[in-house]
Amino acid sequence: METIDRGSAGSARVAIVGGIHGDEPAGERIVRRLADALDAPEDGAGDGIVRLIVANEPALAAETRYTDTDLNRAFPGDADSDEYERALAPRLAAELEGMDAVLALHTSHSAPPPFAIYSDLTPSVRRSVTAMPVDYVVDAGGLRGTTLDSTVPNTVSIEVGRQGSETAVEFGYEACLAFLRAHGAVDDEPPTFSETTVVAGDKEVPKGSGEPTVHFANFEEIPVGAVFAEDDVYTHRVEEEGVVPILASEEGYEEIFGIYGRVMGTLEPPASADQTAAGGERVDEAETE
Template sequence: MKTIDRGSAGPARVAIVGGIHGDEPAGERIVRRLADELDAEGDGSSDGIIRLIIANEPALAAGTRYTDTDLNRTFPGDADSDEYERALAPRLAAELEGMDAVLALHTSHSAPPPFAIHSGLTPSVRRTVTGLPVEHVVDASGLRGTTLDSTVPHTVSIEVGRQGSEEAVDFGYEACLSFLRAHGALADEPPTFTPTTVIEGEEEVPKGGGEPHVHYVNFQEIPEGAVFAEDDVYTHRVTESGVVPILASEHGYEEIFGIYGRVTGTLEPPESAVPNREGDITNTAGKRAE
């Protein structure tokens, strides 16, 4: 694990994590670019910090998702484990302790558009999500509890694009700048906040064996009675209206075709909000916004 600290234009302590999965090199490339371009000292007038982390260096070097076990399925981990990623998880969490906002970078084999993921809505998470240039956010609080965003407070994950594409690197870099502006860590231009459609993740869609086929892309509503995905073991036919796929992919995951979700509403930006030191949202009248 490599940690690089840079100065902040504001008081918030924020972090960006790339390279959680070794077969997703875009995150490492984005972090290194940010490290090269951000000022090591910030503006010299705040105690804020921008922490940049490259998480799983051995897996990145090998070009594999992980060395022993999936890092993003092992939190909070075990420092005494013989499995590299299980022992790495608490070390990574320690580097993020006390952060007011964390952004974790990912890519996938599923189709665009990029989207955000959170596992618990805090004022800081609201600020991150609505400050990112994405139209959708997945509420994953009802799914796995062993991911970085489900165990480290104020963490948002972002799927920046298709794995291995230059578009993912370019978009992810711009998304990181938006994240830093949203929390006052970068003052080159004002942040932009927009409402974001919320998709509640409901259940994983299992994969069996043989040749897989996926018939609908991310966030495309699957008609009642239609087949979402199938292989030699499963035929997943949707039995009710309003279901949309998340992380839909034929070959991106060994055990699942993706996740079933449902649009549940819109996450609105904070009103007249500025970030305070704890990463919460306070409006201009001093009242805490929920």
Template structure:
């Protein structure tokens, strides 16, 4: 694990983590670029911590060496498995941070999206301050990921694995994250409302030739088949279901995750939307009601 310290324009302590999975080199590239470009001694009292997490897996160009790092938190410092022992070291590097952003790519199709497990005000600021339309509430899924264990952590899927587009989008998303928390003051942050999708259940894969028929966040009509192979035929029997991380070949055991749209997440109270409205103005619709995902 490599840790790089940079200065901040504000008082918040924030961190960006890349390279949790060794077959997702975009995160390492983004962190290295930020390390080259950010000021080492900015004027604020806070700080920016940049972390390249799983150097051994990155060197081997494999997702993990012994165990999936993003499935073993909080880990075990005495474990013989490299990633299981690495997990508590990484968590310790993030202790006390006001905001954390973890970078990922996937085999799934665009659009990029954010993921959180616990909606703190810091998390609200992170996700509404980044250039994504969708945010996934993963609190009903695994409890062994970085964002489910380390407070104020958001994960972001920046694009397709191995693509230059993912690197460029991820870099811009990191700048937006830093602006949202006051660590970068080159331009004002932009906060916008997001569509919240609750991740409900993983969709298992069996064997044979896989087929996926719907894209990420595309509503699956009642009665339609989302995905199938020689073992499973996954037919949706209710309205409002959308796929998350839908992929035919990206994952060995799942086609993706079923999600359900929960509502709209509003920007922080001191935020300003892309239209120039304050969050309070945006939260109230024409009828005087309020629609907020909590």
């Protein structure tokens, strides 16, 4: 793990994490581009910090998702584990302790559009999500509890695009700048906020063996009776209204076709666009509106 600290224009302590998965090099590229663009810690106008982290260096070097186990399924981890990623998880969490806002970068084999993910809707998370150029955010609070965003407070994950694409790198870099503006860490221009559609993650859709086929794209409502995905083992026919796929992919995951979700409403921007997470913005109810 490599940690690079940079100066901040404000008082918030924020972090951006790339390279959680070694087959997603866009995150590392974005982090290093930010490291080149941002001021050194001693040159920052404020007393906050921007912490940039390249998480899983051995997996990145090997160009594989992980070396022993999936880092984003290994939190909170075990410092004494013989599995590299399980031992890395608490070290990474320690680097993020006390941060006012955290952004974790990911890419996937799934089709666009890019989207954000959170597990706990804090005021900081609301600010991060509604500042970034995404139309959808997934509430993953009802899914796994072993991911970075489910264990480290104020964390948002973002799927910036298709794995291996230059588009993902460019979009991810701009999303990071929007995130930093939202929390006052850069002041090149004012942050902008907009409402975001919230999709609640419901359950994972298992994959078997044989030739996989997915019939619907991310966030496209699946009609009742239609088959979302199939292979030699499973035929997943939707039996309820309002179901949309998340991370829909034929080849992205070994064990699942993606996740079923439901549109729950919209996430509104923060009540005060002038305050950062470190400024103590109050939100009485952390819920969609």
